[in-house]
Amino acid sequence: MISSALRALLQRVESLCVLTGAGISAESGVPTFRGAEGLWSKFKPQELANFEAFKRNPELIWEWYNYRKKIIRETGPNPAHYALVRFEELVTDFTLVTQNVDNLHFRAGSKKVLELHGNIERNFCLDCRKDADNVDVSVDKKLPQCSFCGGLLRPAVVWFGEMLPAEIFEQAAEAARRCQLFLTIGTSAAVYPAAGLPLMALQHGAYVVEINTEKTDISHLVNEILSGKAGEILPELVKIIEESKQK
Ligand code: OAD
16 A cells, blocks of 8 residues: 555655665566575575685586576566666666666666676676676586686675675665665565665655565664565556656
């Protein structure tokens, strides 16, 4: 149920910041991390999502990333991703920040995406640090190698214990501080610093709305909760903005 305050704000919003998490891709069939069906209930982050693990057993980590890439490549964006493309077209100052590495925002057509945790489709060389995008890193035969220096490639994602790309996070923080409306969508708000963005927005006077199928650690702090699936709720919000533009 969308409140009249949110409806009125959407009708005049000029500055909107959105943070997405794994839940926005759930309706595309991409598994989330937490929760009963989440990846972290079956796999251990300390064995898969850190650099030490990669150094210890790169074959295993590449196998895990190829498994996830296969799921992502076999699916596509859902109505929630497409709704965010419309937001970008409709709202003058729009910032999309994601914790997801699944590339689905770009595949939907979003032009600018601040990827806090990297992108599973990109890689870089551990030796010369050069990017190695669009390579097929199937590890059926051998580990993926850099075409420049022969070094070992790794996925360009942020693992536990690693720093977020500072410049991208700063752009996200600036958007959170200046926006009128902040939407936190499909994230458990359990991983910082990303989870700090809605709190930053609150501190700077934004109206913060959480869109999630469940309660999260920050639900008690936000201004409004839209409980349900992102793919159903976001198109409704888009419709409100579109109708206001037609008047
Ligand atoms: P989580 O798996 O922690 O949370 C997913 C959230 O999405 C949960 O709160 C669900 O209730 C919600 N959800 C599920 N289906 C939904 C739907 N259809 N519509 C709306 N909400 C839905 O994922 P993140 O918060 O993104 O980090 O996790 C944050 C980080 O933890 C990830 O980026 C990853 C992980 O470890 C790294 O890899 C560094």
